[in-house]
Amino acid sequence: MVSLAADRGRPNALWQEWCAPRGRLSTDSGAGAPAETAGVQYLMPPAAMTDQTARPCHLLCSACYTPCSEADAHVVPHWKPHRRMVIKAYRCGACRPAAIDELRAAVAAGPEGLEASFHAFLVRHGRDDHAEWLRTAAPEERHAVLLAIVDAVDAGQLVLNP
Numbered sequence: 001m002v003s004l005a006a007d008r009g010r011p012n013a014l015w016q017e018w019c020a021p022r023g024r025l026s027t028d029s030g031a032g033a034p035a036e037t038a039g040v041q042y043l044m045p046p047a048a049m050t051d052q053t054a055r056p057c058h059l060l061c062s063a064c065y066t067p068c069s070e071a072d073a074h075v076v077p078h079w080k081p082h083r084r085m086v087i088k089a090y091r092c093g094a095c096r097p098a099a100i101d102e103l104r105a106a107v108a109a110g111p112e113g114l115e116a117s118f119h120a121f122l123v124r125h126g127r128d129d130h131a132e133w134l135r136t137a138a139p140e141e142r143h144a145v146l147l148a149i150v151d152a153v154d155a156g157q158l159v160l161n162p
């Protein structure tokens with residue numbers, strides 16, 4: 001069993017291992033994406049917007065119902081047990097850690113349907129690289145890969161845009 005928690009805050013070791021032979025972290029990833037953005041995106045306001053008046057609050061944290069600025073809004077995958085679906089949830093910075101813990105607990109429990117729905121979620125959000133990582137993992141590795149993806153979201157290595 002690979003220790004996943006130890007890699008928190010650093011590029012995910014499992015993910016790098018998967019990317020290396022595929023050249024996913026190098027500049028040949030196609031579409032002209034710079035190496036550091038291949039599979040990893042950081043949430044930053046477009047440069048043109050930073051000098052303008054801050055945009056009005058228009059995202060609502062779905063845990064504490066506080067409107068938050070785009071910069072403080074985070075998309076966290078959320079497991080809906082009764083719908084057996086991974087959906088998109090918005091969380092403010094304060095509520096984000098709890099949402100990640102909840103997601104990690106759900107993934108750890110491994111309910112039926114979560115893996116397939118998480119895969120569909122990644123595809124919907126244009127994360128084909130991570131989706132492919134999950135899809136091509138051996139069945140006995142998928143649980144670890146899912147947890148590594150949660151760790152990547154937690155560490156800000158995998159940022160999902162609203």
Ligand SMILES: [Zn+2]
Nearest residue numbers: 061064092095
């Ligand atoms: Zn909140």
